[in-house]
Amino acid sequence: MTEAIQRTLVVLKPDAVQRGIAGELITRFERRGLRLAALRLVQVERALAEQHYAVHAGKFFYPDLVKTISASPVVAIVLEGPNAIPVVRAMVGATRPHEAAAGTIRGDYALVGLRNLIHASDAPETAAAEVALWFPEGVVSYTRDVERWMTDEGAPA
Numbered sequence: 001m002t003e004a005i006q007r008t009l010v011v012l013k014p015d016a017v018q019r020g021i022a023g024e025l026i027t028r029f030e031r032r033g034l035r036l037a038a039l040r041l042v043q044v045e046r047a048l049a050e051q052h053y054a055v056h057a058g059k060f061f062y063p064d065l066v067k068t069i070s071a072s073p074v075v076a077i078v079l080e081g082p083n084a085i086p087v088v089r090a091m092v093g094a095t096r097p098h099e100a101a102a103g104t105i106r107g108d109y110a111l112v113g114l115r116n117l118i119h120a121s122d123a124p125e126t127a128a129a130e131v132a133l134w135f136p137e138g139v140v141s142y143t144r145d146v147e148r149w150m151t152d153e154g155a156p157a
Ligand SMILES: Nc1ncnc2c1ncn2[C@@H]1O[C@H](COP(=O)(O)OP(=O)(O)O)[C@@H](O)[C@H]1O
Pocket: 056, 061, 065, 094, 095, 113, 114, 115, 116, 118, 119, 120, 122
C-alpha cells in the first residue's frame, strides 16, 4: 500500500535557536527521511503568535505562550513525507517534557512545558492552516533521487 504524503508545520521555538540546537533538530527530521519543503528564520510578531496559538486563547498559559514564541527568532519549517504529521508528532514527544519518552526531541532535550523547544501540527486540518499561515507564499515542490529508497513509491523494484 502506498502511504499518503503529508505536509506538516514545525516551529523550532526561541529556546531551540538560543540553545544553538536548531541544526541538530533539523538533522533528526532529515535522517528520518522527511523532506524540507520550506524553511525560514522568523522574528514572530504578536499577530502571528496570536493566530498560531488561537486554539489556546483563554487558557491560563496563553499570554505566556504568545510572549515566549515572540521573544527571539524561531525557525519555521514545512516537512513533507509519508504520514509526516503523526511521524513528526511522535518524534517531538509529549507536551510536558517530563512525560516525553527518551528518544523523542522533548524527552532528550527539554525539561519544562514553556521550554519544550518545538511545535508540530497535530492533524491534517491544523497542518494545512498552519502551513498557509506561516508560508503564505507557498512551499517548494521537488523530489529527491533517494526518495524511492525511503518510501514505498517504486518499491520493490
Ligand atoms: N499546562 C501548561 N502549562 C504551560 N505551558 C503549556 C501547558 N500546556 C501547553 N503549554 C504550552 O503550550 C504549547 C501548546 O500546547 P499544546 O498544543 O497542547 O501542546 P503541543 O505543543 O504538544 O501540541 C505547548 O507546546 C507548551 O509550550
